Amino acid sequence: xxxxxxxxxxxxxxxxxxxxxxxxxxxxxxxxxxxxxxxxxxxxxxxxxxxxxxxxxxxxxxxxxxxxxxxxxxxxxxxxxxxxxxxxxxxxxxxxxxxxxxxxxxxxxxxxxxxxxxxxxxxxxxxxxxxxxxxxxxxxxxxxxxxxxxxxxxxxxxxxxxxxxxxxxxxxxxxxxxxxxxxxxxxxxxxxxxxxxxxxxxxxxxxxxxxxxxxxxxxxxxxxxxxxxxx
Amino acid sequence: xxxxxxxxxxxxxxxxxxxxxxxxxxxxxxxxxxxxxxxxxxxxxxxxxxxxxxxxxxxxxxxxxxxxxxxxxxxxxxxxxxxxxxxxxxxxxxxxxxxxxxxxxxxxxxxxxxxxxxxxxxxxxxxxxxxxxxxxxxxxxxxxxxxxxxxxxxxxxxxxxxxxxxxxxxxxxxxxxxxxxxxxxxxxxxxxxxxxxxxxxxxxxxxxxxxxxxxxxxxxxxxxxxxxxxxxxxxxxxxxxxxxxxxxxxxxxxxxxxxxxxxxxxxxxxxxxxxxxxxxxxxxxxxxxxxxxxxxxxxxxxxxxxxxxxxxxxxxxxxxxxxxxxxxxxxxxxxxxxxxxxxxxxxxxxxxxxxxxxxxxxxxxxxxxxxxxxxxxxxxxxxxxxxxxxxxxxxxxxxxxxxxxxxxxxxxxx
Numbered sequence: 108x109x110x111x112x113x114x115x116x117x118x119x120x121x122x123x124x125x126x127x128x129x130x131x132x133x134x135x136x137x138x139x140x141x142x143x144x145x146x147x148x149x150x151x152x153x154x155x156x157x158x159x160x161x162x163x164x165x166x167x168x169x170x171x172x173x174x175x176x177x178x179x180x181x182x183x184x185x186x187x188x189x190x191x192x193x194x195x196x197x198x199x200x201x202x203x204x205x206x207x208x209x210x211x212x213x214x215x216x217x218x219x220x221x222x223x224x225x226x227x228x229x230x231x232x233x234x235x236x237x238x239x240x241x242x243x244x245x246x247x248x249x250x251x252x253x254x255x256x257x258x259x260x261x262x263x264x265x266x267x268x269x270x271x272x273x274x275x276x277x278x279x280x281x282x283x284x285x286x287x288x289x290x291x292x293x294x295x296x297x298x299x300x301x302x303x304x305x306x307x308x309x310x311x312x313x314x315x316x317x318x319x320x321x322x323x324x325x326x327x328x329x330x331x332x333x334x335x336x337x338x
Numbered sequence: 339x340x341x342x343x344x345x346x347x348x349x350x351x352x353x354x355x356x357x358x359x360x361x362x363x364x365x366x367x368x369x370x371x372x373x374x375x376x377x378x379x380x381x382x383x384x385x386x387x388x389x390x391x392x393x394x395x396x397x398x399x400x401x402x403x404x405x406x407x408x409x410x411x412x413x414x415x416x417x418x419x420x421x422x423x424x425x426x427x428x429x430x431x432x433x434x435x436x437x438x439x440x441x442x443x444x445x446x447x448x449x450x451x452x453x454x455x456x457x458x459x460x461x462x463x464x465x466x467x468x469x470x471x472x473x474x475x476x477x478x479x480x481x482x483x484x485x486x487x488x489x490x491x492x493x494x495x496x497x498x499x500x501x502x503x504x505x506x507x508x509x510x511x512x513x514x515x516x517x518x519x520x521x522x523x524x525x526x527x528x529x530x531x532x533x534x535x536x537x538x539x540x541x542x543x544x545x546x547x548x549x550x551x552x553x554x555x556x557x558x559x560x561x562x563x564x565x566x567x568x569x570x571x572x573x574x575x576x577x578x579x580x581x582x583x584x585x586x587x588x589x590x591x592x593x594x595x596x597x598x599x600x601x602x603x604x605x606x607x608x609x610x611x612x613x614x615x616x617x618x619x620x621x622x623x624x625x626x627x628x629x630x631x632x633x634x635x636x637x638x639x640x641x642x643x644x645x646x647x648x649x650x651x652x653x654x655x656x657x658x659x660x661x662x663x664x665x666x667x668x669x670x671x672x673x674x675x676x677x678x679x680x681x682x683x684x685x686x687x688x689x690x691x692x693x694x695x696x697x698x699x700x701x702x703x704x705x706x707x708x709x710x711x712x713x714x715x716x717x718x719x720x721x722x723x724x725x726x727x728x729x730x731x732x733x734x735x736x737x738x739x740x741x742x743x744x745x746x747x748x749x750x751x752x
Contacts, residue, residue: 153749162658163745183662190660197748201655205347213339218660223339260659 108138108300109159109268114168116154128154129165130325134318138267141291141301143311146320150327152304155320156270159302160193161185172268190219194261194299196271196290200253202245208232208256209241212263219264231259235289251282258290262297269294271303275310287313341665345672352645359634359641360680366631367685367720368692373623374714375693377616379700384612385605386534390466391440392586393601395419395427395593396575401602402611407444408575409604410535411452415444418572419599427576432592435585438463441573443547446508447516451494453508453540455547455573458482461489464577466532477502477527485546488523491537493702495528498540502526508542508550519550531701544570631685632727638677639731642670646738653739654747667740674732678724686717 116129128151136142146152157163159170161177170177172192177185189195202211209228216223232238235255245253254274261269271290275283287310294301303310311317321327349356396404397417406413426432427439440463443455458479461472475495480487490500500506505522523542531537548570578601580586586603593601653666661669690711693700 154745157745157748160658162748183664186657186660186662186665189658195658197655197658201651201658201748203347203652203655205351210339210347214344214656215659217339217341217344218656218662218665264660 108140108173109136109302110134110169110171111159112169112171114158114170115166116151116158116163117166127326129158131155131168131323132325134323136268136300136302138300139295139298140316141294141314142303143314143317144302144304144320145306145311145317146324146327148306150320151324152320153272155324156195156272156302156304159268160195160270161189186218187220190215191264192267194264194266194269196254196257196261196269196274198273198276200245200250200257200277202248202253202256202260204245207242207244208237208248208252208259211245211256212260215260215263228259228263231262231293232256234293235259251278251286254278254282254286255289258286258293262293262299265297266299268300268302271301273304273306275305275307283307283310341669342672342676345669345676348649348669348673349676352641355641355645356677359638359677360684362637363631363634363678363681363724364684364688366627366634367682367724368688369630369685370624370627370720371686371689371717372693373620373627374716375689375712377620377624378714380616381612383533384608384616386467386532389468389534389605390464390579391438391577392580392583392603393578393590393593394575394604395424395439395578395599395601398597398600401600401607404575404600404602405604405607405611408442408577409608411444411454411539415574418574419576421570421573423598424573424576427578432589435580435582435589437579437581439579440464440577441544442575442577443544443572444574446510446519446547448494448506448508448540449498451491451498451538451540453488453542453547455542455544457544460541460577461529464579466534466536470532472532472536473530474527475530477525480526480541480543482543482545484526485543485549486521486523487526487546488540488542489527489529490525490541491529491539492531493537494540495525496702500525502528506540508540508547521546521550544573631724634681635678635727635731638674638681638728639734641677642674642732642735643738646735649739650742650747653742654744657742657744658748663740666742667736670736670739671729671732674735675725675728678728678731679721682720682724686720 111131111134114129114131114134118126118128120126144152144155154163158165161170165178168178175188177188180188203214206214209232212228212231213223213225216228229238229241232241235258237252237255237259240248240252245256248256258274269290274290275286278286290301290303303314305311394404394408396408397415397419399416403413404416407415424439424441427436438459440456440460444452446453458481461479465471475492480489488506490498498506502525504525506525507518507520507522509518510516523546529536578589580589590601590603593599656666657663
């Protein structure tokens with residue numbers, strides 16, 4: 108379902124030197140598979156998710172989702188592809204402050220093919236236990252509630268792949284497991300492949316497959332040796 | 339959810355700043371609207387004055403002065419023409435081509451309002467504003483045999499507080515402080531508003547107008563001079579309706595060839611006067627209004643552009659959700675257009691509201707009644723004009739949205 112091939116990403120530092128972040132010979136995730144991705148802070152986990160989502164472009168290599176190599180697509184096509192097939196849950200929720208919970212979900216549908224499906228948006232909010240807070244703005248929601256809305260939003264367009272970047276990091280301990288169960292449960296229900304970045308061993312332990320970025324990212328080897336800060 | 343709604347939500351998010359931006363745009367548009375409406379009012383008021391007759395025949399001299407004096411009751415009379423020349427229009431060589439000729443005599447006022455000596459036919463044979471007939475709000479027209487009767491225009495009646503049956507005395511000259519004639523006239527009628535300068539004048543029987551001089555001349559012993567005649571020798575001008583446009587030109591050319599008098603088409607002179615006096619002023623005011631609106635438009639740009647640093651993260655989130663660069667650019671442009679259109683709507687409301695509140699005063703001054711929803715055709719260009727302005731000023735912040743580095747902005751904590 109997801110195949111990364113010879114993926115290389117570097118950043119140019121302020122002093123002009125090149126900082127290698129990702130150098131991945133091959134990486135695969137199958138349809139409906141759930142993967143916990145772990146690694147030290149700054150080892151390139153978020154950058155990897157951005158490459159998979161098409162938010163950032165690799166220097167070289169392929170990012171294939173199903174039969175589509177998004178590195179060959181024009182940017183506008185990647186945007187539409189992302190809206191249609193990839194869900195994204197952020198660590199800081201990133202709900203749009205001016206919109207209600209329902210509107211945040213509907214907005215996500217707006218950018219994909221097809222018309223916003225209000226019934227599905229309500230169903231998803233119901234599924235994440237937010238049916239009683241659909242008209243509330245993010246500022247009126249608790250941290251846990253915000254992340255639940257963010258999960259509903261990420262699933263709005265029936266994606267094939269859900270990328271979750273430390274979704275429980277900013278959620279209080281009491282709600283972490285609830286959020287985790289919610290993401291995993293809904294992905295399972297909708298047969299969505301999941302890559303969840305986490306620093307928590309407790310979270311990672313619950314996944315059958317746990318990938319350490321340092322083990323398949325050749326650039327990560329140098330991180331420990333030179334101590335460069337990476338994202 | 340439409341992109342318009344997304345843009346609208348963004349405006350709601352920054353309600354106070356958005357409201358101030360809309361207000362500043364509204365004030366600019368209100369100024370433009372006020373200029374356009376006032377221009378329309380002045381234009382109507384100006385042009386209505388000369389409608390109802392084809393020619394003014396008066397003494398040789400400035401044609402503008404003749405029109406100002408005869409139509410608008412402003413300035414001083416150019417001079418007089420012999421009554422015998424007037425008779426050429428009624429019973430003489432021009433008579434076959436003339437439908438009606440009304441004599442007017444100037445040179446007096448009552449409380450600052452011009453007193454015009456004329457004949458009752460002024461209100462029966464002449465029309466105003468095309469084909470409207472004069473009507474009386476109170477009383478009736480004066481009679482030719484009753485020399486000391488008069489009729490008041492609506493504004494003159496309201497201002498002087500004269501009523502039917504009350505007397506008034508004409509004062510010599512066009513301003514206050516002249517010699518007051520002893521012989522009073524009696525108000526027998528008050529005209530309904532016409533929206534023309536007639537509203538601001540006092541009309542008396544021309545024979546009475548003549549008699550007050552004759553009587554005083556007799557009292558002062560001037561029997562050899564102007565006083566010892568029974569018939570009128572001179573009038574200030576004649577308002578002439580001809581049988582056809584062709585006849586108008588013929589008579590006009592013939593009169594202008596004579597050394598005695600001149601004939602002018604009031605409509606043409608009024609159009610020239612209007613362009614010369616009001617036209618230039620209108621462009622200056624309109625220019626100021628447009629400048630104010632453009633400055634307000636730049637205000638929109640500054641307002642949105644300043645918010646871009648706060649919104650970079652929000653834009654990045656929208657991009658991450660699948661919005662294209664063009665989409666986020668469009669949202670910003672739409673926000674600019676919405677602010678401009680709301681400003682435009684507010685401006686129309688303020689502009690027309692202010693004019694409407696002033697409408698009783700405008701009606702009293704000009705006779706033109708302005709309704710709240712009385713729009714000028716030219717106001718239609720406001721909508722496309724504002725959209726173009728909004729698109730122009732929204733372009734810079736929209737480009738900032740377009741260029742947002744999504745990956746970098748998402749990593750930055752909001």
